[in-house]
Amino acid sequence: RLVDEVTRAGGIDTLINIAGGARGADKVAEAKTEDWEWMFEVNVLGTMKLTRAFLPMLRACGEGTVLNLTSTAALSAYEGGGGYNAAKFAQHALTGALRLEEAEHNLRVIEVAPGLVQTEEFALNRLGDQASAAKVYQGVEKPLTAADVADVVRYAVTAPHHVNLDQIVIRPVAQAANYKLIRKG
Numbered sequence: 375r376l377v378d379e380v381t382r383a384g385g386i387d388t389l390i391n392i393a394g395g396a397r398g399a400d401k402v403a404e405a406k407t408e409d410w411e412w413m414f415e416v417n418v419l420g421t422m423k424l425t426r427a428f429l430p431m432l433r434a435c436g437e438g439t440v441l442n443l444t445s446t447a448a449l450s451a452y453e454g455g456g457g458y459n460a461a462k463f464a465q466h467a468l469t470g471a472l473r474l475e476e477a478e479h480n481l482r483v484i485e486v487a488p489g490l491v492q493t494e495e496f497a498l499n500r501l502g503d504q505a506s507a508a509k510v511y512q513g514v515e516k517p518l519t520a521a522d523v524a525d526v527v528r529y530a531v532t533a534p535h536h537v538n539l540d541q542i543v544i545r546p547v548a549q550a551a552n553y554k555l556i557r558k559g
Contacts, residue, residue, distance in 0.1 A: 377427050387435040388531050389428050391421045392443045394465075396458040396500040405457060413461040421465055425472065433479040437535040440476075441484040441527060442469045446543060448487055450552045458500075473540065482538045484530050489545030490555065492517040513557030517546045 380386055394417045397409040421442055432438030447455055448462035466485065473483035492511045501507050511517050523544060530539045548556040 385431050387437060388439040389432060390441045391424055393420050399454040399501060401454055402456040410457040413457050417461040418464045421468060432481055437480055439482045439531050441531055444485055444487045446487050446489040446552050452552055482535060484539050485541045486527055486530060487543045488518060488523050489549045490517050491523055493520050513559045514548050515558055
């Protein structure tokens with residue numbers, strides 16, 4: 375139904391899969407099955423379902439682009455992140471497989487993997503309360519914003535089509551790696 379509506383509106387040449395999220399910060403031993411199921415449904419299966427639905431249209435346009443917003447959690451595991459790591463690792467693998475499978479169709483497949491991005495929703499949805507969410511960003515000088523990520527996404531999809539930015543990792547300067555975050559004060 376969605377594909378039919380998009381087709382009637384003129385179609386697309388770019389699909390940006392940005393829906394995602396995390397629930398919980400439990401260690402694997404205490405993991406809540408429903409949290410993991412939700413993360414896989416949204417991050418992995420949501421990406422697959424939308425991509426699969428729009429692939430014929432993207433192939434037909436001759437210069438299609440798929441951009442998947444993953445996370446640096448897809449590149450390096452951390453304690454309390456097992457479910458989110460697993461979902462984002464899976465989305466990262468899906469992106470790599472898609473790039474290989476669709477190259478013959480001139481389909482560009484891009485992955486943008488943000489690190490610490492301060493938004494009102496992400497940490498709150500993950501941790502469940504405002505105080506815990508605020509601690510995630512406490513003392514971090516200039517964390518990334520949603521606008522920073524949007525600028526990178528915009529650049530990636532508007533670059534000349536022959537330029538495929540396979541993977542873009544974006545972090546604030548204060549986050550040298552997932553496990554190294556500089557906090558002041």
